[in-house]
Amino acid sequence: MKSVLQAAWLLTVAFGNLIVVVIAKLRLFNKQSLEFFMFSGLMAIDMLIFAAMAYYYKYVNQPQEVLDSEKSPESTEKDAKVYPKLSGVHNEGFLEDTKM
Structure with missing residues (x-):
């Protein structure tokens, strides 16, 4: 995913x-300052498009049942025994490192 x-x-x-x-290369402007203003105008248009997309974005909450169903029953039981107050995924490698 990172790549x-x-x-x-x-x-x-x-x-x-x-x-x-x-x-x-097209040399549309005689002065470089006008070219920079054109680029800043394009950036302002991009900013407005992004703001409109963010304003109309609809966040979807997933029900807790869907999130719980993604965990396997075996890992959930094991996690409850090792970490009774915490929820999440159990990391076997971490426990092996702490048993030194």
């Missing part, structure tokens, strides 16, 4: 750099 996210990040950076190169 997929890194690849997506690098792909978006590459597309951004491609846009900068194309606009710079």
